[in-house]
Amino acid sequence: MLDIKYIRENPDKVKKGIEAKNEKNRIDEVLQLDEERREIIVQVEKLKAIKNSVSSQIPKMKKAGEDTTAVLAEMKEVSNQINGFDTKLRDIEDKLNDMLMLIPNLPHESVPVGKNAEENVVVREWLPEGFSLESDKKFLDHVELGKKLNILDFERGAKISGSGFPVYMAKGATLERALINFMLDFHLNEHSYTEVLPPFLVNRESMKGTGQLPKMAEDMYYIEKDDLYPIPTAEVPITNLHRKEILNENDLPKSYVGYSACFRREAGSYGKEAKGFLRVHQFNKVEMVKLVKPETSYDELENIVSDAEDILKALKIPYRIVLLCTGDLSFSASKCYDIETWSPAENKWLEASSCSNFEDFQARRASIKFRRESQKKPEFVHTLNGSGLATSRLMVSLLENYQTTKGTIEVPEVLRKYTGFSIID
RNA sequence: GGAGAGGUGGGAGAGUGGCUUAAUCCACUGGUUUGCUAAACCAGCGUACCUUUACGGGUACCGGGGGUUCGAAUCCCCCCCUCUCCGCCA
Structure with missing residues (x-):
């Protein structure tokens, strides 16, 4: 398959190559999904970073005899949010991957352009x-x-x-x-x-x-x-x-x-x-x-x-x-x-x-x-x-x-x- | 097909819920020291993705996939693979 980064940076070259192979290109959809994907990643990873750092604090709080019920409840909520994002992310990534797997390789510049x-x-x-x-x-x-x-x-x-x-x-x-x-x-x-x-x-x-x-x-x-x-x-x-x-x-x-x-x-x-x-x-x-x-x-x-x-x-x-x-x-x-x-x-x-x-x-x-x-x-x-x-x-x-x-x-x-x-x- | 054992970083190997987001050893890379080499010592040591002009930061990954939990290499479920024994068989 093609490198998603390459597609992102050279959408026109990619489209041209696919069309030269007589195939339909769905590059705009791919780019759309790619953008959604990255937006979600940014959000979910932020939450995961919070979860990780708070989780490592909990045993220390317990040891110090502090009350953790509020933190636990809060983290439960964070976890739920993470799960929601992860599910959404997985759907998008599956869809994106399915599309990428159907995009043909691009012809080399030395290949003559022709129909059949x-x-x-x-x-x-x-x-x-x-x-x-x-x-x-x-x-x-x-x-x-x-x-x-x-x-x-x-x-x-x-x-x-x-x-x-x-x-x-x-x-x-x-x-x-x-x-x-x-x-x-x-x-x-x-x-x-x-x-x-x-x-x-x-x-x-x-x-x-x-x-x-x-x-x-x-x-x-x-x-x-x-x-x-x-x-x-x-x-x-x-x-x-x-x-x-x-x-x-x-x-x-x-x-x-x-x-x-x-x-x-x-x-x-x-x-x-x-x-x-x-x-x-x-x-x-x-x-x-x-x-x-x-x-x-x-x-x-x-x-x-x-x-x-x-x-x-x-x-x-x-x-x-x-x-x-x-x-x-x-x-x-x-x-x-x-x-x-x-x-x-x-x-x-x-x-x-x-x-x-x-x-x-x-x-x-x-x-x-x-x-x-x-x-x-x-x-x-x-x-x-x-x-x-x-x-x-x-x-x-x-x-x-x-x-x-x-x-x-x-x-x-x-x-x-x-x-x-x-x-x- | 049946029964059992096992799958942890390049290799070996520890780790049964938070002082381990994987110890230790070996290998590897760089450095220090020493006539040279070796040894010793110090440091580094994976992959992918996200983010950042950059330096960097973050997330995920302990066979694969789900689940429980604030937190999973560790607990539960399903699957795959390897090994041993039995059965069947070219």
Whole structure:
């Protein structure tokens, strides 16, 4: 969330930022509540100070044999007043907090202003050697390929769970596992991350910490009986690893990479765009998460993007980097690059990764701080994350790009030591 | 799921209604002293919020939330977590 002090001092900047994200701003209400809140605090704390000082006098008076009935009665009245103010204060603070939790993060100044995805900016494009987006070849799409080669079973997935729960079969399952292991190993060996294998169910606090709650509740699965949420991304448990902690300056940056299954309800998004892997309720993802010092976070964002790109270069899958405009930016993000991989069958780019800088937005919600050696007061870290990458979308591009004219799939070179086979037929 | 024990400041640990709005020790930071280091001694030592131009002042926080009381770490109620034993189980 945003700092209430910052909102108080820069209401116009805040309003402008929220509007650029196409969200309604209720900043004037927030400021109103904030003012009421502070007025009450001043009053109630004054009373509490009186209560404390008188209370400490009472035992002394008793000892001296003085009559305390008048003071006691007076203090009873003070206590009642305090209770009244406290109740009122709690109501206001709850209301204020609820509103603050729904205010999105502000876009960074380097983010292009725009209404929606159409105004995103393509930053760069990478194609494997000799590859062309224009092709006369006939491409089967990943659903057809998966069916023909018996490696993906969407129908049976729908039978056992529902639509959007794909089953990987035979070499398809092995390929998926290979992909996950390859990506993890690559980030561990070529980049320096610490591996985390987190819980896939988290509590409400964690979901609030990274910003999925309260706003995105409809898109989250929820296990009512235990008040737990299946994670929509490993970002949630990994970022929350250090919730309510004060780290040392030299502990930073913290760079984590972890695999998890991801669960998303994707409420209201059935139809064409949901074919096969394009929109699923459960998928696998390797996620990178960083906790960094504020002054380094925008450099680190570029690093995360480049770390994700390295995977695609190694796999030789065509991709492009897209800088999201303000209108397409997610609730918690200040700046975000999407990485899109090429689907020759769909003849379009598919989002396979999203790399974001959240600045101190999540850190403030989750209270993740660090202390500079020279300075005493703890500061919020900046948090970032990026998919490195989501296997579902990646699998679409991989299968389609690596299909041969015979309808078989060639396994990318770098994956072969993980799969143990070089062709799927 | 059942029974029991426990959760206090960075760590250890005291504290069962007001001479404690948390003792003491260790760690940490600064200082004094001493050829150097160490030791010793002195001082400081958390987080959040409110207030103040500033120096400063105030309030809250002893797992979380309620309650009793003029006053709660301490008493009462609910919840969470950890540990031990039993049961069940991949």
